[in-house]
Amino acid sequence: ILNVEQSPQSLHVQEGDSTNFTCSFPSSNFYALHWYRWETAKSPEALFVMTLNGDEKKKGRISATLNTKEGYSYLYIKGSQPEDSATYLCAFKTGNTGKLIFGQGTTLQVKP
Amino acid sequence: ETGVTQTPRHLVMGMTNKKSLKCEQHLGHNAMYWYKQSAKKPLELMFVYNFKEQTENNSVPSRFSPECPNSSHLFLHLHTLQPEDSALYLCASSQLQGTKNIQYFGAGTRLSVL
Numbered sequence: 232i233l234n235v236e237q238s239p240q241s242l243h244v245q246e247g248d249s250t251n252f253t254c255s256f257p258s259s260n261f262y263a264l265h266w267y268r269w270e271t272a273k274s275p276e277a278l279f280v281m282t283l284n285g286d287e288k289k290k291g292r293i294s295a296t297l298n299t300k301e302g303y304s305y306l307y308i309k310g311s312q313p314e315d316s317a318t319y320l321c322a323f324k325t326g327n328t329g330k331l332i333f334g335q336g337t338t339l340q341v342k343p
Numbered sequence: 344e345t346g347v348t349q350t351p352r353h354l355v356m357g358m359t360n361k362k363s364l365k366c367e368q369h370l371g372h373n374a375m376y377w378y379k380q381s382a383k384k385p386l387e388l389m390f391v392y393n394f395k396e397q398t399e400n401n402s403v404p405s406r407f408s409p410e411c412p413n414s415s416h417l418f419l420h421l422h423t424l425q426p427e428d429s430a431l432y433l434c435a436s437s438q439l440q441g442t443k444n445i446q447y448f449g450a451g452t453r454l455s456v457l
Contacts, residue, residue, distance in 0.1 A: 274345045274448040320385075329393070333386040333387075
């Protein structure tokens with residue numbers, strides 16, 4: 232059974248704080264790691280797809296890193312804003328099929 | 344707007360009812376997916392369709408019956424459900440080939456089984 236673990240489960244920060252969370256996944260049979268952002272009552276939306284060890288991706292104030300050898304990825308948010316409040320999901324892919332295995336998500340709440 | 348539309352958004356049904364969930368994608372993708380999200384659990388893959396053919400059935404009970412008449416439409420037929428089937432059901436689509444395989448999700452159907 233392949234498990235993807237995310238921590239923490241939830242996070243409350245003040246506006247302007249920087250924060251980060253972790254996604255742990257099996258280090259064998261790695262193909263890709265996806266990060267999604269899911270706002271309440273909306274659809275999950277892809278943030279990043281990462282495939283190479285050492286990959287770093289950035290989109291505005293959000294960035295992510297990948298370590299496939301040890302099986303983890305970090306998502307960083309710099310200067311959190313209330314609109315960053317959402318659940319952040321990571322998903323692990325073992326091959327060139329569509330199958331993604333999701334973690335439980337980290338729910339971020341940013342207080343003004 | 345992600346290009347993936349699910350209807351209805353909310354559904355309440357009794358255990359003896361038969362209902363269907365519908366998903367439509369306008370992105371030209373060749374793969375479609377059904378996911379289930381129960382409270383406090385990760386998104387759980389139920390079915391995968393590639394070019395209208397089912398390629399994955401993740402040990403889903405037969406009271407859930409998928410149908411993919413073409414690459415743009417996906418249905419989930421529901422019959423004699425149990426209260427524990429109450430959950431959010433998400434549909435997604437993607438291009439099957441390529442490294443990215445980014446999945447585009449609908450907003451989901453919130454199902455309550457009484």
